[in-house]
Amino acid sequence: MSSTARRLLLLMLAAAPCPALTPSEVLVVANGRSPVSRSIAEYYSRRRGIPAGQILYLSTAPEEEISRETFQREIASPVAAFLRKQGWVERILVIVTTSGVPLKIRGTAGTSGDAASVDSELACLYQTLRGAPMALGGPARNPYFLSARPFRHPEFPIYLVTRLAGYSFADVRGMVDRALQAENRGVIVLDQKDAGLDDGNLWLKRAANRLPVGRVLLEESANVVQGARAVIGYASWGSNDRNRRQRDLGFRYLPGAIVTEYVSTDGRTFQEPPSDWNIGIWEQKAGVKFWQGSPQSLSADFIRHGATGVSGHVYEPFLQFTPRPDVLFPAYLAGRTLAESFWAAIPAVSWMNIVLGDPLCRLAPPAR
Numbered sequence: 001m002s003s004t005a006r007r008l009l010l011l012m013l014a015a016a017p018c019p020a021l022t023p024s025e026v027l028v029v030a031n032g033r034s035p036v037s038r039s040i041a042e043y044y045s046r047r048r049g050i051p052a053g054q055i056l057y058l059s060t061a062p063e064e065e066i067s068r069e070t071f072q073r074e075i076a077s078p079v080a081a082f083l084r085k086q087g088w089v090e091r092i093l094v095i096v097t098t099s100g101v102p103l104k105i106r107g108t109a110g111t112s113g114d115a116a117s118v119d120s121e122l123a124c125l126y127q128t129l130r131g132a133p134m135a136l137g138g139p140a141r142n143p144y145f146l147s148a149r150p151f152r153h154p155e156f157p158i159y160l161v162t163r164l165a166g167y168s169f170a171d172v173r174g175m176v177d178r179a180l181q182a183e184n185r186g187v188i189v190l191d192q193k194d195a196g197l198d199d200g201n202l203w204l205k206r207a208a209n210r211l212p213v214g215r216v217l218l219e220e221s222a223n224v225v226q227g228a229r230a231v232i233g234y235a236s237w238g239s240n241d242r243n244r245r246q247r248d249l250g251f252r253y254l255p256g257a258i259v260t261e262y263v264s265t266d267g268r269t270f271q272e273p274p275s276d277w278n279i280g281i282w283e284q285k286a287g288v289k290f291w292q293g294s295p296q297s298l299s300a301d302f303i304r305h306g307a308t309g310v311s312g313h314v315y316e317p318f319l320q321f322t323p324r325p326d327v328l329f330p331a332y333l334a335g336r337t338l339a340e341s342f343w344a345a346i347p348a349v350s351w352m353n354i355v356l357g358d359p360l361c362r363l364a365p366p367a368r
Helices: 003-015 035-048 068-086 118-123 125-129 169-179 199-210 299-304 325-333 338-345
Strands: 026-031 055-058 094-098 160-164 187-191 216-219 231-236 253-261 309-313 353-356
Touching: 026 035, 026 068, 035 055, 035 094, 035 160, 035 169, 055 068, 068 118, 068 125, 094 118, 118 125, 118 160, 118 353, 160 169, 160 338, 169 253, 169 299, 187 199, 187 325, 199 216, 199 231, 199 325, 231 325, 253 299, 253 325, 253 338, 299 309, 299 353, 309 338, 325 338, 338 353
Parallel strands: 026 055, 026 094, 094 160, 160 353, 187 216, 187 231, 231 253, 253 309
Antiparallel strands: 309 353
């Protein structure tokens, strides 16, 4: 992209209508059987000024993985009934789940399978309530993908869903507090796994071309970026980069910093691994301790290390359905909310994706 084209793109993003998601458009979903879930819901609602009547307490076992039947009976049906009863099917734009609300729905694998994240299935609930449920097998097209418009119903027939979760209540509290302190400054770190021309690397390079000069650190070699300072965004291959050998890269994140990685199972669990656990690769059997079924990096580590928003995947999503950094970061730096920025960058719903963070978090509009 030429410098002229880049400037035109940035001017277009800066001139786009500012998102206006508000606390009145948020439904917080907690698990009444989980003390940490209740604490997170109450803390977040108090900090964001969300009325107590917009917290729905489910009654379900606080397990991370559940059956499709349990999801329908104990999560989807109560949420749908609540929205109908309140007359909020259209008014609510965002659903926030909390630690203690089940995370993933077991099922068959592959691009025609029915395994999914709880959050991505809740995103589809709007269409069910409108009488047009999505097909169960495989990913469904996200109608908000690549949109440059503020999120509204009925134009975009899904709910934006984010999750307030981490290894501990303290981690989540820190994430919420940082969201309220977010500022539009700092650098976006984009780390390719090598100089190859596969799709993931091309998306990272395209993201660098779409961002303001002076706010990007693009690593195109096999080197792994470590110790970066004043980071407001980070994207990489995570543990799929064979040169990355540790969980903590030593970054210093600014309040409001968001992270995405091309990792199949980074959102698989919020159970904290032992302090001596380290990431590895699937083929590297000897000396690798799998944690919750995988050797791969974990989204919750970034929350622990100071990020404010992170994407993840509960099962294998396949590269083409991971968030696109070339959409995510330009939208976020242009002042769109965390929820809108992530979901505009995610191609599918009814799939494996999760988004961690306060959906209302947004950076101030960029300086003109």
